[in-house]
Amino acid sequence: MSTANHNHYILAFDQATEADHPRMGGKCASLARMIAAGVSVPSGFAVLTDAYGEFLETPGLRDDLAAMIASIDVDNVADEALKAAAIRERICSTPLPAHIETAIRAAYLEMSPDNDLPVAVRSSATAEDLPDASFAGQQDTYLWVTGADDVVTQVRACWASLFNARAISYRVKNKLGQLDVLMSVAVQKMVNAKAAGVAMTLDPINGDRTKIVIDSAFGLGEPVVSGEITPDNFVVEKVMMQVTKRRIVEKDHELVADRALRKTVDRVIEPERRTLPSLTDAQVIEVAQLAKSLERKMGCPQDVEWAIDADLPDGENLVALQSRPETVWSQKKAPSASKTYSMGIEGVLGTLLSPLTAKN
Template sequence: MLAAGLPVPPGFAVTTDAFETLRAHADLRTFVAERLAAVEGEDPTGLRAASTEIRRHIEAVSLPAEVDRAIRDAYDALSRHCGVDDVPVAVRSSATAEDLPDASFAGEHDTYLWVRGGEAVTQHVRRCWSSLFTDRAIAYRRHTGHDHEQLSMSVGVQKMIEPRAAGVAFTLNPTDGDRSQIAIDAAWGFGEAVVGGEVTPDNFVVDKVLREIVSRTISPKTTEYRLNGDTVERATVDDVRCRTACLTDDEIQEVAAMARRAEQHYGCPQDVEWAIDRHLPDGENVVLLQSRPETVWSTTPRRPIAVAGQSPLDGVVRTLISGVHTRGAGPTPTR
């Protein structure tokens, strides 16, 4: 994303090689395989027990010295780059199957906010790795047929920002798969309330071609996550602010433009997480936190823009004039 000129916070990646080194160092493959083999079928109680044991083991095991040193050195370098002793960071998991266009692992693994200090960073990297084996993630992989042993995880460590508002954006309309639109969900504070479904966000739809805001829905956003000292806390939003749009029209356009650039860079529809940094000036405060392939509509065969016997240009012209897309015959896919 940096190479594409996208506005991402400074940071570093703990690669899958680091996790594979830990796997070999602690013989994790055998440990995990034995615990999961003891779980019969879809037994939720057994799955939770196995998950708890696996996660505790990963979080308690000592890191190989070279991995521990590399993480601490990278964190120290980031702190120097930012001019802050023990710069606060977000520690974000990224499983190797999470961003595949034909899977939907997004949200199955853990992210930790406002982590400070080398020791805390290494501990939270282990916690991200252990989240590969939450009972929910294990059950999902069993359901989708993904082999636990074939998966790995990298971890992104990024300088924390303090968002005034945050959310997600899709470079197609998630309600109907329309690739001519960008859909933005936004709420006050950190984006965890949006990603976790704890709040009904504001929704804005932007036309990719005309670059106009074609619809907006302002929802009562009663909850936000905000910073209190070095702790991110859940708080209630006052009555007036909760009913106020959390993005200006200019910010909506900037989020949409950033999402378009991410889609152009990766070559497929994207599901992006973004934030408005309260400490940066207007016009420079939209920050991209994560971008992954959209996984629901991207795998659905696309309908032609014109029906049989018509010129595709006729369909485009009619769409631009009427604002209604020409649909071909066929069933409508469901989410």
């Protein structure tokens, strides 16, 4: 994809360098890194943070937003929700600068000359997916977006989602400036997923890095990522690449692409398919190998979003949609050597002295 005529507002994922990543936000930078590492990722482009930053300079907009933000009582849930909605409406009702809108339209039309390619429009904030300040998932994603008009609309809606109540509270708690966090937006070819989910390269229950844990469901992965459904669960031993545990649940609905309606729909799963596993054992291992590879390439435990694309042939249909650093167990500090030694000696002494203590 060529973006030579889109100046500094648009950048194709496959053209990004490490120097571009700060302007791409967490999600887009991750997509660019995966493509550079040879991982199969749906094609697309980033609307860079420069576009959002310039949009904020629309006459009167920054001052209005600052005043609206300052009036929020974050300890009052109802007040915060009401004012957050007003902020989002202010953003969504403000036209984009003409040259930025033109750049977005041109980039989409390069992907889709017929102006009908379904894409996912995904938020990618600059403070997203950081090990010490991760608010991945707090901003919006729009699926099965078609046509340049809708792409432009949903890019602006992604910017507005920076100001949902949850994100505002998170930034207050973590002392992140409300107008200092910038956003890039990913515009990415839509995946027609027959199964999708997440894979973690450690056990999220106990931090065991010898395991890969996979959650999977039929259809698109958003219900799995958001926690809306109970997914199938698989545990894979990381060295031998063997499935050691599987839990198959009854799945009564799936989020799928409806080509006739040109949108995603929540579809009831036919009874005979509800108790079937969403992945074969071979597919489980394939997902585990992808996750293990990403952990090795990125240098730390990963939380990977993936999908199996029904439009691609077997063996080529597993794609990565996101890979971010795992942020719970990775932040737990290992005990120092001196502390470990102390605890060991104390444990030995405790065992030796316990009979004496019992006699006193």
